[in-house]
Amino acid sequence: AEKKVAEEKKVAEEKKNKQNNDGDNRVSKEKLESNEDLSVTSEETTLESDNLLTPTSLSHIPLEILTDIETKLVYTDEEDIAFEFAKSTSTQAACHDSEKADTLRAPHGSALPCIDQQLLKTLHQASSCYRQNSYKAAVEHFSAALKLCGGGYATGNHLESYPEDISSIASFIETKLAICYLKLKKPGDALDHAHRSITLNPANFQNHLRQAAAFRCLERYSEAARSTMIAEYMYCLTGGTDQHTNKLIKLYWQAMIEEAITDETSFSVMYTPFLTRVKDDNIKKIEKMFAKKHPHYVQHIYTDPHEFHILPQTSDWLALPQQQYLLTVGFKNKHIGKLLESYSKGKLTVFSAQKAPFNTLTKEEAAKFWGNTGKKIMSVMDFVRSTKLTDDCCPCSRGLEKLQYASLLGCMQRIREQSQVINQAMAELATLPYLQDISHQDVNLLQSLMADAMDILGGVRNDNECVWSKIQKV
Incomplete structure (x- = not known):
C-alpha cells in the first residue's frame, strides 16, 4: 500500500511540474477570454525563413x-x-x-x-x-x-x-x-x-x-x-453563423486540449505552424527545438510530416486553405513512441496484442497487454485525433481503432465498457461522411464495420467474425 501511495505521489508531482512548465507559456486570462491572436514563444524564430513559424503555446481556460x-x-x-x-x-x-x-x-x-x-x-x-x-x-x-x-x-x-x-x-x-x-x-x-x-x-x-x-x-x-x-x-x-456560439465552442475545444496535455505524464507535445510542405531538414530542427523545450520527453521524438493538424485558435473551416500545424510528440518510453510511429505509417490501424492472430487471447494475456502497452498507446492515439479532423490515408481508421480496442475489452471480459466503445465507434463512423469525401471502397468498409458492430451489440456475431478482426489477421 505504501508503495502504491508513493507511486501516486510521484505521478501527481510529475503532473504538477508539467502544469508549471506549461504555465510559463500561458497568456493572461483577459487575453484568453477575448480569444485574440495565438500566443507564441519568442525563441527559435530562425524557423520562419524555412516556411515554418514559431511553435504555438496553448492557453489556460478557467473552469467557470x-x-x-x-x-x-x-x-x-x-x-x-x-x-x-x-x-x-x-x-x-x-x-x-x-x-x-x-x-x-x-x-x-x-x-x-x-x-x-x-x-x-x-x-x-x-x-x-x-x-x-x-x-x-x-x-x-x-x-x-x-x-x-x-x-x-x-x-x-x-x-x-x-x-x-x-x-x-x-x-x-x-x-x-x-x-x-x-x-x-x-x-x-x-x-x-x-x-x-x-x-x-x-x-x-x-x-x-x-x-x-x-x-x-x-x-x-x-x-x-x-x-x-x-x-x-x-x-x-x-450553416451556423452566430460568432458568439462559434467562439464558445472554440474555447471549449481549446480547454480540452490544454487539460489533456497537462493531465498526461508519459508524453508531451509541440505544435508548429507551417506555410508550405515541410522538408526533412526542418523536421530535424523542429525535433531539436522540442528536445530543448521538453528535456524529460526525449526517449523517442516523432513528427509526422504528412499529418496536418488544426488548432481552435486559428480554425476557420470555411477558409481555404486554413492554418495547419505539425504535431511533434516526445515520449518517456521509447517502445511506446516507436509503436505510435509504426501505427501512423501504416495504411490501416492494427491495435492488437496478438502475435499469432488466429489464436484467441486469454483474459490474462489481454490484461497484461493493456496494462503494459495498450492503455498508453491508446491515450496517445486519442490525443493525436483531438486536433486532426480527417484521415486521408484511411478515413475509417478512427473507427477501426475503437473497434479493435473493443475486441480487447471483450477479451478482458469488460463487457459494459466494450459495448460503450462499440457505440463510440459507430458514432464516429456515422459522422465520417460529413467530415470528408470518401471513396466507394471506403464506403463499403464503413458499411461493413457498422453492420458488424450492430451485430456484436445484438449478440448475433462474435469478434472473430468481424471485419476489424479479419484486417488484423491480414
Whole structure:
C-alpha cells in the first residue's frame, strides 16, 4: 500500500511540474477570454525563413468559463429551441395528411417532424420534470418515450413514417437522456446516450458537444477535445453563423486540449505552424527545438510530416486553405513512441496484442497487454485525433481503432465498457461522411464495420467474425 501511495505521489508531482512548465507559456486570462491572436514563444524564430513559424503555446481556460459554456450549449432548455429534430421536407407533406399528430415548428418557422400524440404527451411530461429539476422522473419519461419510438410510435402516420424523421426523433430523446444523466452526475450513462444520439443524427452539433461534456466529466479530455472539434465543424457545415456560439465552442475545444496535455505524464507535445510542405531538414530542427523545450520527453521524438493538424485558435473551416500545424510528440518510453510511429505509417490501424492472430487471447494475456502497452498507446492515439479532423490515408481508421480496442475489452471480459466503445465507434463512423469525401471502397468498409458492430451489440456475431478482426489477421 505504501508503495502504491508513493507511486501516486510521484505521478501527481510529475503532473504538477508539467502544469508549471506549461504555465510559463500561458497568456493572461483577459487575453484568453477575448480569444485574440495565438500566443507564441519568442525563441527559435530562425524557423520562419524555412516556411515554418514559431511553435504555438496553448492557453489556460478557467473552469467557470467551461461551466458557462456548458450551461449555454449543453444544458439547453428545449423551450427555447422547440425540438431539435432535423428539418425534413418529406415530413412536411406527411404532416398535412395526418390528423393524429401535432406539427411542431422551430423558432425560424420551418416545419418539424409530426409526432405521435402518445409520444408527444410523454415527451411533454419528461420536459416538465426536467424543468422542475426532477431528473430521475425525467429519465423515466424519456426512457418510456424511447420505447414508444422503438415500437413504431414515432410519427403521426405510422404507415408512412420516413426513416430520417424516426432517427431525428430518437436522437432527440437520446440526447435529452444524456443531459439528464449529466445532471444526475452519471457521466458513464450520459456517454452511452450521447453516442447513440450522434449515430442517429450526426449533423446536430449539440449532440457532439454533449458527448464532449460526458467525456470531460470522465476526465477523458482528448476524446472531449475531438468531440468539440467535430461540433465546431458541424456548426459551420450546417450553416451556423452566430460568432458568439462559434467562439464558445472554440474555447471549449481549446480547454480540452490544454487539460489533456497537462493531465498526461508519459508524453508531451509541440505544435508548429507551417506555410508550405515541410522538408526533412526542418523536421530535424523542429525535433531539436522540442528536445530543448521538453528535456524529460526525449526517449523517442516523432513528427509526422504528412499529418496536418488544426488548432481552435486559428480554425476557420470555411477558409481555404486554413492554418495547419505539425504535431511533434516526445515520449518517456521509447517502445511506446516507436509503436505510435509504426501505427501512423501504416495504411490501416492494427491495435492488437496478438502475435499469432488466429489464436484467441486469454483474459490474462489481454490484461497484461493493456496494462503494459495498450492503455498508453491508446491515450496517445486519442490525443493525436483531438486536433486532426480527417484521415486521408484511411478515413475509417478512427473507427477501426475503437473497434479493435473493443475486441480487447471483450477479451478482458469488460463487457459494459466494450459495448460503450462499440457505440463510440459507430458514432464516429456515422459522422465520417460529413467530415470528408470518401471513396466507394471506403464506403463499403464503413458499411461493413457498422453492420458488424450492430451485430456484436445484438449478440448475433462474435469478434472473430468481424471485419476489424479479419484486417488484423491480414
